[in-house]
Amino acid sequence: MSLYQFGKNLVLVLFKPIYRMEVHGRENFPKSGSVLLCSNHIDNLDPPIVGACTPRMVHFMAKEELFTIPVLGKILLKVGAFPVKRGLSDREALRxxxxxxxxxxxxxxxxxxxxxxxxxxGKGLAGAGFFALRSDALIVPCAVVGPYKPFKKVRIYFGKPLDASEYRERKVTADEMTIVIMEQIRELLEKHR
Incomplete structure (x- = not known):
């Protein structure tokens, strides 16, 4: 068993009973091919919870500071996460x-x-639009509906995949593409609050 799969199982065992986690729309997640998974962010637990609920391995971009924490930094790298410098254009993270x-x-x-x-x-940053426009990935919007309180339900919703090819053809900007992605997340949140 890989460290990623072990971590995923551990997260489910630890948090599923505490937060009565429910996952909806897993059938919307493409079984193969590149996917850009974009989610709202309400708690520090979002990355492990969303990752554990996703049917495929997810490579998360995570704030650089997390990788300086001795044990956590090594674990994050081993489960496919990689650092991003927040607040500036981090070319290495984009690559x-x-x-x-x-x-x-x-x-x-x-x-x-x-x-x-x-x-x-909140407002989305242009990075999501950048990845959507510079790749052939399908975009899967995700909504985390909380709050994270013991024995209250936390629900994860995966929306239908969005193909960005028509937006690429129309030559929209990264900011405009991000607005489209955020609207998909907003619709999921409003439908399931």
Whole structure:
């Protein structure tokens, strides 16, 4: 068993009973090919929870500071996560993300770039649009509906995949593409709150 699969099983065993986790729309997740998974961000537990609920391995972009924490940094690298410098254009992180997609794998992003303090969906950063427009990945919107409180339900919703090819043809900007992606996440949140 890989470390990733072990971690996924551990997260489910530990958190499923505490947060009464429910997963909806798993059938919407493509079984193969590159996928850009974009989710809202309400808690530090979102990456392991969303990753554990996703049917394929997810390579998450994570804030650089996490990789400086002695044991955690090594574990994150071993489960496919990679660092991104927040607040600036991190060319290395962009290259790494594009390689994940080029290799037909799943890249996980929280387009807001940080956790929402009030649970409301914030503005998305252009990175999500950049990856959508620079790859052939299908975009899977994801909504985490909380809050994370013991014995209250946390629900994960995967929406129908979005093909960005028509947006590429129309030559939309990365910011415009991100707005489209955030709208998909917003619709999922509004439908399931």
């Amino acid at each position: 790494k993300g594009l390689k994940v997609l080029k290799d037909g794998e799943v890249l996980g992003l929280f387009p807001e770039g940080t956790r929402s303090k009030d649970g409301q969906l």
